[in-house]
Amino acid sequence: MTVSILHRVTGSGMATVGVIVFLWWLGALAAGERDYARFMDLLTVKSGAPNIAGYILGIGLTLSFFQHMMTGIRHFVMDAGAAFELKANKSFAVLTVVVSVLLTAALWGYITYDQLKAAPAGNAPIAVETK
Amino acid sequence: MGNGTHIGRVRGLGAAHEGAHHWVTQRLTAGSNLLLMLWLIVSLVRLPELSYGVVQSWLSSPWAAVPMILLVISVFNHFRLGLQVVIEDYQHDETRIVLMSLLNYFTIAAGTFAIFSILKVAFTGAAA
Ligand code: HEM
Numbered sequence: 001m002t003v004s005i006l007h008r009v010t011g012s013g014m015a016t017v018g019v020i021v022f023l024w025w026l027g028a029l030a031a032g033e034r035d036y037a038r039f040m041d042l043l044t045v046k047s048g049a050p051n052i053a054g055y056i057l058g059i060g061l062t063l064s065f066f067q068h069m070m071t072g073i074r075h076f077v078m079d080a081g082a083a084f085e086l087k088a089n090k091s092f093a094v095l096t097v098v099v100s101v102l103l104t105a106a107l108w109g110y111i112t113y114d115q116l117k118a119a120p121a122g123n124a125p126i127a128v129e130t131k
Numbered sequence: 132m133g134n135g136t137h138i139g140r141v142r143g144l145g146a147a148h149e150g151a152h153h154w155v156t157q158r159l160t161a162g163s164n165l166l167l168m169l170w171l172i173v174s175l176v177r178l179p180e181l182s183y184g185v186v187q188s189w190l191s192s193p194w195a196a197v198p199m200i201l202l203v204i205s206v207f208n209h210f211r212l213g214l215q216v217v218i219e220d221y222q223h224d225e226t227r228i229v230l231m232s233l234l235n236y237f238t239i240a241a242g243t244f245a246i247f248s249i250l251k252v253a254f255t256g257a258a259a
């Protein structure tokens with residue numbers, strides 16, 4: 001029961017907040033280097049790591065996506081007529097939340113690890129821009 | 132097929148076929164969303180950094196620009212259908228028509244803007 005409202009909330013959230021961020025990002029990218037840097041400045045600190053707003057939006061949207069993805073897959077299974085038994089249904093519902101949290105943690109763990117590993121922008125493949 | 136009562140007129144004609152089409156499209160786009168969104172997340176995470184130069188040259192490749200346009204078409208259609216259902220569920224008076232129109236205008240305008248931006252990046256490739 002609870003996860004079906006999660007599906008609606010995450011879907012609607014991505015369709016509004018997610019789409020605005022997406023358009024803003026693409027628009028700034030198309031507008032050119034200066035505008036893109038301004039966009040990134042709003043979401044990151046100097047090193048390129050996310051700031052508070054970047055983390056809230058980034059983690060919020062990835063968690064929403066994975067939750068919606070898992071409940072979406074649950075929809076597919078149930079449309080096929082499976083997992084209607086009370087117990088299976090309940091475990092599947094719980095599973096969607098567990099898996100989406102794990103995937104989000106894995107993704108952000110990877111991103112953070114990568115940034116630590118990359119250390120000061122020394123190995124950037126292109127000329128490092130200065131702000 | 133009779134020509135008397137309303138039910139008599141429609142009986143035997145089957146469904147309008149619109150409802151099922153909506154349902155099927157929602158699921159077709161859900162499937163392509165799944166592939167394309169995972170592609171986008173993996174691609175972005177695998178970029179060395181999200182600086183202008185890196186993202187710009189990534190998106191100017193047809194291998195990124197084409198899936199990106201497909202993603203916009205798939206996701207935008209998907210959320211238009213999805214939000215339509217949400218509006219139908221909560222909005223029962225005239226505001227429903229207004230919201231529905233806004234939703235359609237918004238989706239088409241936003242989708243066009245997104246595709247234009249992608250093409251602009253792709254076609255102005257080398258210049259940075
Ligand atoms: C909550 C909504 C939004 C807020 C608060 C917002 C805020 C901002 C801010 C503060 C800037 C930097 C402006 C500057 O310093 O010149 C900016 C730039 C930009 N935004 Fe937005 N924005 C929003 C929504 C959008 C949307 C929906 C789009 C695209 C459809 C968009 C596209 C752009 C573009 C292309 C730029 C670069 C423009 C330029 O400087 O030439 N923004 N925005």
Ligand code: HEM
Nearest residue numbers: 008011012014015069072073075161164165210213214216
């Ligand atoms: C992995 C990718 C995705 C899958 C598998 C998926 C799956 C689904 C399915 C099966 C439905 C229909 C639910 C029903 O009939 O009750 C749905 C609804 C919806 N989806 Fe997605 N989706 C995906 C990505 C997205 C994205 C990226 C967005 C937003 C940008 C989105 C927004 C919505 C909305 C707003 C609804 C309507 C929710 C409702 O009626 O309660 N979806 N999704």
